[in-house]
Amino acid sequence: MQKIVVVGGGYAGLGAIGPLQKLEEAELVLIEPGTGHQLIPELPEALAKHDSIEHHVVPYERLFTETRVQHIRQYATNIDLTRHSVLLDNGDDVHYDWLILCPGSEPSLPPIPGLRDVAHTLRDASDARGIKDALKYGKDQRVAVIGGGLTGVEVAGMLAHDHDVILVEAFDRLLPALGLGLSQYAYRRLVAAGVTVVMGQKLVRVNPPHIELEKDHFEYDVLIWAGGITPPRWIRQTDLPLDARGYPQADAYGQVLPNVFVAGDLWHVVVDGQEIPATAQLAALAGDFVGNTIVNRITKNNPGPEFRPRLRGMLISLDEGQGVGWVLHGGIPVRGFSARTLKNISFQQYRLKLSKIFDRPWPL
Ligand SMILES: Cc1cc2nc3c(=O)[nH]c(=O)nc-3n(C[C@H](O)[C@H](O)[C@H](O)COP(=O)(O)OP(=O)(O)OC[C@H]3O[C@@H](n4cnc5c(N)ncnc54)[C@H](O)[C@@H]3O)c2cc1C
Structure with a gap:
């Protein structure tokens, strides 16, 4: 039985688990210290006086009950690339056949x-x-x-x-x-x-x-x-090949080593020489892509096409009820109330997608 280990239960990690659930014979392990999936793009809204941060965190228990996902509530601290195991902060280690690293980024x-x-x-x-x-x-x-x-x-x-x-x-x-x-x-x-x-x-x-x-x-x-992000410090302590900024050197499939992949903020995606900004939307697409790539390798020994994300848009909240950004793949500009409404709809669409991935009743 193949053992697939995902590190980090954010946009990319959960995006990867979606297609991996198709592998009925595989063992699925998520290493994630938190108790819930943090909807990070919603956090600026959570700063408003009458909002609550808890509204923007989906408990993992709600997602994983009755699924085959085994949740290990620990931090990954290093990777033994020779023995194919992830080291945890409680001293344990977890063996993998396939590893997907999605621990996000740090300020x-x-x-x-x-x-x-x-x-x-x-x-x-x-x-x-x-x-x-x-x-x-x-x-x-x-x-x-x-x-x-x-x-x-x-x-x-x-x-x-x-x-x-x-x-x-x-x-x-x-x-x-x-x-x-x-x-x-x-x-x-x-x-x-x-x-x-x-x-x-x-x-x-x-x-x-x-x-x-x-x-x-x-x-x-x-x-x-709010001056930018960098790869998590512990990644720099691993023996993974890294670029000058500390990102694992991944190919167009997110693959760093034969059985080690990255997704989310940790995958510095460049398409046709152009760097794609790290967003939740990109992370979810990349996670889903890497999950499917591993399914294809295991079931068909065929990786499928390279990663070419089609971003649906970019929307930014401004002051009360207002926003700005662009939508649709061609980049139609939107501003004001309509931009903010579209942003709120995109938050709901993501929750809906989660409920489908984990076959949970709506609303989550
Ligand atoms: C304030 C703010 C607003 C944003 N707004 C938007 C927006 O409007 N739209 C948009 O598309 N993007 C937005 N982004 C960017 C978006 O949130 C990130 O690009 C996205 O969360 C990256 O997804 P990820 O899965 O790589 O990481 P995350 O979603 O951060 O998930 C990483 C997970 O890994 C876990 N983890 C961390 N370290 C370890 C470890 N050592 N071992 C195990 N698990 C670990 C964490 O607990 C976390 O659950 C925003 C970001 C911020 C900070």
Whole structure:
């Protein structure tokens, strides 16, 4: 019997388990320390005053009951590539015939003086809880958000109603993943919502209660760092072949070694020389792709076509009820209420997909 081990029960890991369930003879093991699947793209919404983080986590028990998925609640800490086993933080090891690594990513915090001592990051539900504990939901509380990409813009927009928010971006525009017109729309909306947007200046020092930029400085009460992601540290301790940024070197099938694959944020996907931004949508597609690739190898000894993701769109929440982005594979721009409505629909579609993958009653 083939033993397939998935590390990480996020978008990619659950996406991979879907097709793997077709292998009736295989043993399916998920190594995942958490008790529930965190719907990370929903976490900025969870920061709103009357929202609750628990609404954005789907308990694994609800998904895996009566399935063949064996959930081991531990962190993977290393991989023994010779003995084909994953080492766990309780000292155990788990043998694999096939391994899919989907542990996501970590916030990348540069060595800016004072930053690490005070900055909140937002990468998982526990980060979101930490931020919510620090928020007072009053206009007299100043929140500084550093980074004008997807996470920073969503967080600034979400907190604008209840806080005095400043958003700092080193480049001269927000949301580089979107076209210029859409990024200018996001800027105008945030400013109209009361956010102070400072672009073209880097954060150089944090000296509480000040953030010092290249030219200006501002006072803050809560500091949120939203300046990018990096592969998990433990991956760098493995003997996997890594690129200069610490990502496993994977081919167009997500394959790193004959029986080791990556998916999700850990797979740095490049198609036709173009880097595809790491998103939940890409992670779910990549997980499903890698799961199917392994099914094909086991059942037909044929990997099928290479990974060419067709992204349905990219939607970013702004201030209350508003959003911006593009939809449909050709990239039709959307903004305002319709963009936010489409984003909310995409959250529901994902939950629906999960209920289908695990044959669970709807709503989850
Ligand atoms: C604030 C924010 C907003 C975002 N908004 C959007 C959005 O609107 N749309 C979009 O498409 N994308 C969005 N993204 C990006 C998206 O969340 C990620 O790209 C996606 O979650 C990556 O999926 P993944 O499966 O690789 O990792 P994750 O979903 O992070 O799952 C990784 C899993 O691995 C587990 N894990 C970690 N380390 C270990 C270990 N050592 N051993 C075992 N398990 C481990 C974790 O507990 C976790 O359950 C957002 C990200 C953030 C931070």
